[in-house]
Amino acid sequence: MSRGRVTLPTEVGAEQASLDLIARLGADAVRNSDGTELPAGAADMVEKVYATYFVARGDQEWAQAHPDQLQQIYLLSERVTATAEELTIDPMAGYFAEQVRPDVEHDPAEWWEVIDRTTGAVVPPERWAVTADGTVRVTGATPWHEYTVTFLAWQLWDPTQMYNYLTNHWQGTGRAKEMPYDARHPETWDHMVTSLRTWLAAHPEVDVVRFTTFFYHFTLVFNDRAEEKLVDWFGYTASVSTIALDAFAAEHGYRLRPEDLVDAGYHSSPFRVPSKPFRDWLAFQQRFVAEKVRALVAEVHAAGKEAMMFLGDNWIGTEPYGEHFAGLGLDAVVGSVGSAATTRMISDIPGVRYTEGRLLPYFFPDVFRPGGDPLGEARQCWVDARRAMLRKPLDRIGYGGYVSLAARFPDFLDYAAQVAEEFRTLHDRAAGTAPWTAPVRVAVLNHWGRLRTWQTFMVAHAMHYKQTYTYLGAIEALAGLPVDVTFLSFAEVMTAGVPDGVDVVLNAGAAGTAFSGGEVWADPRLTTALRAWVHAGGGLVGIGEPSAHLRGGRTFQLADVLGVDQEVGLSLSTDKYAEPRHDDHFVTADLPGAPATGEGARNVYPTGPATQVLRYDAEVQVATHGYGAGRSVYLAGLPYTPDNARLLHRAVLWAAGHERTPAWWSDNPAVDVAAFPDAGCWVAVNSTLEPQSARVTLPDGEVATVALGAAGSAWADLG
């Protein structure tokens, strides 16, 4: 058995179980977690010891002593309808008093906002006041208008620690409820640096400082029943403070309004078309975070240790695909792996020496219990992540949680050992070479572009949402396909056109979101650039409601390119004719029946007979269209399934003008293939939990037959 590339959790009291597990999985590193301590002999167990480090909440004495330097957040009250000219709004109604407290120390007239949501007008501060009981009294209201209060609040509890605390029932253990403090305050910042310096000196046994994470937690707010109320893994609303807002005003020449963050209750989620002020705020915070992270990393390096960032929790402002990240000096990033897309989100991060993925399931009692299925979850996690690994492997994997729990599930441990072995084999066989990739580059086009590489359609990290899985499926499919994938913003296309080297532009999502694009499609710079580019030979793939923005008689602004448009109930007077052809077409050649379209677009119709409708059920499911020298493919929805991944694979090839299946083609969509020509080998993997066989066409035209057990894989040498 081989060793290395695997990190396991350990803790005081679980030393022997750790040693057993280390041996079983060939681990070479251990780590502690939030709430657990490294055993004294950790450094003797493995080559490397990771220690969790909390920059912004590690010192609760500091937090207690500096209540004016705690982290803040902008929150929005419930909407209250006025029934008379006076009304009272309780800002905290629905919020969790243990997590947040309204900031009345800074003048609410300056920092809060009362808005008439029926007109959108801001109510002048003379017409409202915070009363002694904390409610807001509005006078001169217009009856039957809705009002809200946007208020600045202090964060009394770090959301992740709160989540862990409540979920693991730490009540009564005497543990502190940890309050986050803000690095914007020079005094706090100095304390952060000196604390780290002190800690580094005191922990010679630690090789890797695992920052969990830096300064600003993503938006995670609980309600008055201590349940999740707001969650946005990309949320910046919890990164505010009066000092930061003042600094922003000084730097940008205008003050951010509370509304620029709470955004009418959408809380500036990444699904919203980002406003100019919100973009400015992102850039502002990213510059600050980068500067401070560089300083902390320098401290770590000065102590002879490695700096690792956890991609989660207080990661806001770091933006691994942003302009500053590669220059931070970080040695590594570790993150949770929930799918192929989240694997690529980690493994593709530039500017670090290595990446690490924490596989599911965590060794937590919700899964590691009688009747739980840790083996099943581990297999699903591995087949999903493995598709991405074949394109761009993580450098390391690992697990989290309590070692003692895992020890009770030997079949899981056997499988985890097999995964570790398979992971190391991948590295051994590929030997650092790149897999063969079809000469097709796909650019995923949305408002975020490169900044949110592999991070589209995500609300809470890797969680399933009814409204997003249909589009996440496209990203999930791409994450394991042998094509180049890049992410492109509308702004780039509008200023510089589609970049050289891109063969296919993909626009997917629900109408009005930042991913589909919303009103940016009213900008002729965008539509003309794309029309010209496709007409000259480019490929366009649209999924769901691409280019959707009702205007000028069209729902899809690129309907002329796509050959389809959407009936939203206004053009019913125009007869729609569809002549679906279910005969052979390159795009649907592997799709025997109807595609799974999930919660995709409804009421899409072909704009004319030039559109080839390949799948239809009272609305278009799959269609293709020629446009000058270019081509488009429309898909109503694409939840991830192996068949849908194949459908997208073929759509991308066809749109790029590649109408023959390339080498390393598997005739079974459930079997993914990766070839490493420079290493002289290739591998076939079964991306399902049922046995599969496939015929794989090699570059010389020979056909190899592979038979794989559930989740199985097989390597072969090149002839």
Place this chain on the structure above:
Amino acid sequence: MSRGRVTLPTEVGAEQASLDLIARLGADAVRNSDGTELPAGAADMVEKVYATYFVARGDQEWAQAHPDQLQQIYLLSERVTATAEELTIDPMAGYFAEQVRPDVEHDPAEWWEVIDRTTGAVVPPERWAVTADGTVRVTGATPWHEYTVTFLAWQLWDPTQMYNYLTNHWQGTGRAKEMPYDARHPETWDHMVTSLRTWLAAHPEVDVVRFTTFFYHFTLVFNDRAEEKLVDWFGYTASVSTIALDAFAAEHGYRLRPEDLVDAGYHSSPFRVPSKPFRDWLAFQQRFVAEKVRALVAEVHAAGKEAMMFLGDNWIGTEPYGEHFAGLGLDAVVGSVGSAATTRMISDIPGVRYTEGRLLPYFFPDVFRPGGDPLGEARQCWVDARRAMLRKPLDRIGYGGYVSLAARFPDFLDYAAQVAEEFRTLHDRAAGTAPWTAPVRVAVLNHWGRLRTWQTFMVAHAMHYKQTYTYLGAIEALAGLPVDVTFLSFAEVMTAGVPDGVDVVLNAGAAGTAFSGGEVWADPRLTTALRAWVHAGGGLVGIGEPSAHLRGGRTFQLADVLGVDQEVGLSLSTDKYAEPRHDDHFVTADLPGAPATGEGARNVYPTGPATQVLRYDAEVQVATHGYGAGRSVYLAGLPYTPDNARLLHRAVLWAAGHERTPAWWSDNPAVDVAAFPDAGCWVAVNSTLEPQSARVTLPDGEVATVALGAAGSAWADLG
């Protein structure tokens, strides 16, 4: 057997078959059709003879002699994307050259419009011209912008005659293709009057002049394959001519733009929120049509005959629920009955002495053929129409088509005789008295209000559309429920509030349509009026996407009243909690499982725990909510089924604060009951094609049990 109240078709050569059918159905009137002649002895067959009369196409010699007085139409070309600074658009591409011809006799620079659809800008006439081959050459175009030509065209063929001609293969029969001419031309108008006068004098055998219809055909345009391309039963785009447009400009002080009619390709359909210019055009044409109809009716009356209007074909401008109609002097209206809603559309028309419904199926070879099921269609038509008849009966019924065809289907004739008998029984038993009605008045709220009473959600007359049946179902249900129904416009509510006497306001439809309302929901006058009214005790029923207009953080602007809102992908960061209760509630008491929601709204969620979610499947299907002293009910969709009609019935009662089932309640939603207290009788009808039984609660609390065969009915006397 009784006699009367029934009209049958007859024609030369089918005299004996007519006499047989007249006897069998107890008919008292006969009629001819488009393309058939009355037999010489028609007047001896029955009490009344109807003759079809075509005001605007009856004299093709006149049409041929006055090509400059033909009816015109505004059409929109295909959208053409410019690939260079010059482009050519063929206005007629996709149109049927036998139906329409571009009008180049009137200066296109004045009457046509070239529009850059990518910017919405009108291209100045200096930059385009109509070439010798009829195409439009545009110069100075912006590459990759889309362009259209809106053009005025001559109508060369009346659409109904064209449809009949093509469908019945009149090619080679020597029949003329009839061209419509425009009453706006004084010369043509004089000719219309004198022609009618002459015709009236020449036809003493005719008792009823059946106008089919007056001047302007609804929009019905064919494509270059002679298939339907555009259809709008309410369309006014074919009511234009240069003379009419000039008159409009003189009267209204501004010129109508071509775009005011073609409306970016939506052709100002009733689903579009009507613009001010389009409303002006409607009012303008309605005034004109009313004035001219009054004159024609006077001629008919002067000749001692009755004037009957066919509600269809050239009915545009008559607007039976408009302000002029009741004063036209018409004796009767006849129309096709395809459902309960279309029955009420006819039977509720004010200001005529009697109404007549033409039942389905027509005696046409598409149904009356070996393998056809005329009996099945007749039963379905009757059970649907009968629900409405019980609320407000038509005065007469009848059939259309070829008598000789029907004679070959004796089981159909038996059933038709039974229908005629049942229809007469309804009149005999009810004796002209009104049915008992619950003290609940429902107002259907949309942009059209009373003008389009029972005419909402309709594209082509009574045709099924995937995007509308879910909302038509609510109208269909209401048409047979024992509640008062009225139609109300947003403008009325904004200016005068909800009228006295209204208990429940119903807003239904897809977002952005004239029925849901679109951006009118941004007007605080509307939202505040409705909030105040519901809060004071009113009831609101929302179906699908009521009050939908994305603004200020809400999708449904009345979310505070409805207790539900719609997730359109922008507020995913906010956790949605739904605690559906499937236990007893008045609204869902007769709904055992999930409701049929058709193509209703997706992703609707409760706004808070105050909302009672009664049916839920990852999204709200049925919910109720209290609002001050008032109540609301939300339904995701309501295609017509007996269970859904019951659901709406209960929703309306509950919203109105009536939480006990009223008298004449049937415990089986498939059995409808009508009571006629003033006539001392009641009837139970089976509105399905399967046997049904029901327990009906009488006003004294006694329960009567009825058992009914398929489509059956049973009368009983009041005790």
